[in-house]
Amino acid sequence: AYAWLVEPNLLVVRRVEIVSEEWRGPPLTIAALSDTHVGGPHVDAARAERIVRRVNALRPELVVLLGDYVDGHAPEAERTPADNQEVLGGIATFAGLRPRYGTVAVIGNHDSWFGRSSVTEALQNAGVNALWNRHVVIRRSGGPIVVAGIADAWTGEPDFSAALDGAPADADTIVLSHSPDPFAQMPDGPALMLAAHSHCGQVSVPFLGRPVLPIENKRYACHLVEENGRSMYVTGGIGTSMVAARFFNPPEIVLVTVRGPN
Numbered sequence: 001a002y003a004w005l006v007e008p009n010l011l012v013v014r015r016v017e018i019v020s021e022e023w024r025g026p027p028l029t030i031a032a033l034s035d036t037h038v039g040g041p042h043v044d045a046a047r048a049e050r051i052v053r054r055v056n057a058l059r060p061e062l063v064v065l066l067g068d069y070v071d072g073h074a075p076e077a078e079r080t081p082a083d084n085q086e087v088l089g090g091i092a093t094f095a096g097l098r099p100r101y102g103t104v105a106v107i108g109n110h111d112s113w114f115g116r117s118s119v120t121e122a123l124q125n126a127g128v129n130a131l132w133n134r135h136v137v138i139r140r141s142g143g144p145i146v147v148a149g150i151a152d153a154w155t156g157e158p159d160f161s162a163a164l165d166g167a168p169a170d171a172d173t174i175v176l177s178h179s180p181d182p183f184a185q186m187p188d189g190p191a192l193m194l195a196a197h198s199h200c201g202q203v204s205v206p207f208l209g210r211p212v213l214p215i216e217n218k219r220y221a222c223h224l225v226e227e228n229g230r231s232m233y234v235t236g237g238i239g240t241s242m243v244a245a246r247f248f249n250p251p252e253i254v255l256v257t258v259r260g261p262n
Helices: 002-009 045-057 081-096 109-125 160-164 181-185
Strands: 012-019 028-033 062-065 103-106 129-131 134-138 145-149 172-176 192-195 223-227 230-234 252-259
Touching: 012 223, 012 230, 028 045, 045 081, 045 252, 062 145, 081 109, 103 145, 103 172, 109 129, 129 134, 129 145, 134 160, 145 160, 160 172, 181 223, 192 252
Parallel strands: 012 252, 028 062, 062 103, 103 129, 145 172, 172 192, 192 230
Antiparallel strands: 028 252, 134 145, 223 230
16 A cells, blocks of 8 residues: 555655766756656656756756657547647646756657657756757856756667767766666766666565666666766655555665765
8 A cells, every 4th residue: 555555646755966077167067857657647747846856946957858748559640629628738737847057858768659759859848958869058157057858768779979969078977868778888987877767666675676677787777877987866756656666765866976086
């Protein structure tokens, strides 16, 4: 009863500091939000709006959205008008986000199954920059920041070279990915990769771990991953998928501060 009715309706804030040799400018505070799965059992547009207000209260400088804003597998054309209105209304709530340097997003596998063009358009209408193997440059007094977003690993071809093509060489760089699996191929240079998709297993069984992990590399299941001098943080996200339960993996907003060693 707790896993079905209580924990999925909680919301925690995880505060994380990442120290990277690749970060040269002033520290940056990022709120990471993912896997809202609007239209699912525990998240409707009204709850998405409350989550947006909670993010704003944290006063992040940048907000990143890491995919799967849509629940279910059915394409847009096979859903009812009410279902589509709920999904797109949930995405529209992101217009209320108020970070200093804007909001940047990538697309998840559920979004692609629904309709990548529709989700991208809805994000852009909400003032969110939606990335698919490309980047944006944020200008600030301490030097530029590159936010590169790669394609979803399930429904596209993640391409770090394309995403970073033309990026200024002196910029502090962050990579966004829906799935954590591409981290193994991330080139040197970015200070941090932010990912989601795993839901941190969604259900964790004491002494047995996470029975279900929809990723290839199980080492990338949850939260901070450090490998070959590179760092990635994997958020457990907000909503549920496959099973409408969470156990020892409450919905979360992650507030990341990334800074250099000095």
